[in-house]
């Protein structure tokens with residue numbers, strides 16, 4: 167079997183950003199359209215963003231990462247910019263519409279290049295619009311994923327009705343929400359170090375107790391370097407889970423989740 171080590175959630179497009187030292191909330195830093203990160207992305211030159219992405223890929227390569235699942239901002243052009251970098255590691259790119267609304271033509275263009283769509287969260291969208299995006303992605307047979315209840319609880323029925331391929335975070339989800347996710351069999355990516363930056367903590371123990379397939383990611387590269395081995399050590403230390411359990415979060419679980427969607431590309 168080919169070696170497989172997957173960083174299951176990144177945003178390497180923000181690796182070029184040097185964060186001013188201050189206390190940030192999720193809204194101030196990453197919420198579209200005007201969070202600090204999005205303002206910096208608008209101001210940056212393509213070369214600046216590209217350099218950051220190359221550095222992030224070097225960090226991933228150095229720690230043995232073979233695949234990463236990136237939520238890429240900037241519409242089709244954002245996806246193209248990431249696709250233009252040479253692997254390894256191999257990127258599974260989940261793009262997003264340039265604005266929070268559904269446009270059939272834009273979606274077709276986006277999915278021509280992307281492995282799917284990864285959205286900031288339902289709170290940033292009109293629900294009808296996000297439903298149309300999800301339906302479009304499912305029709306195309308690609309991945310549809312989103313951040314959910316990162317710092318504020320969101321309606322899990324509405325989220326699960328979108329038939330997501332996987333969810334990210336769930337720090338603010340209620341116990342009832344987690345049971346719903348478990349019943350639906352939807353995998354969840356946790357990113358403990360990035361959550362800790364905002365004073366948040368993922369419900370990892372509950373997810374494992376409920377037999378939810380858990381994957382591990384490093385989230386925004388401007389917050390934490392995309393070193394998945396550091397993230398694994400952090401999970402073992404803070405959550406007291408076994409080495410084998412942590413290893414599964416970056417190997418067996420994502421392999422199964424992505425294989426089921428036929429999204430692990432063969433090496434060139």
Ligand SMILES: [Zn+2]
Nearest residue numbers: 237313385386
């Ligand atoms: Zn994220």
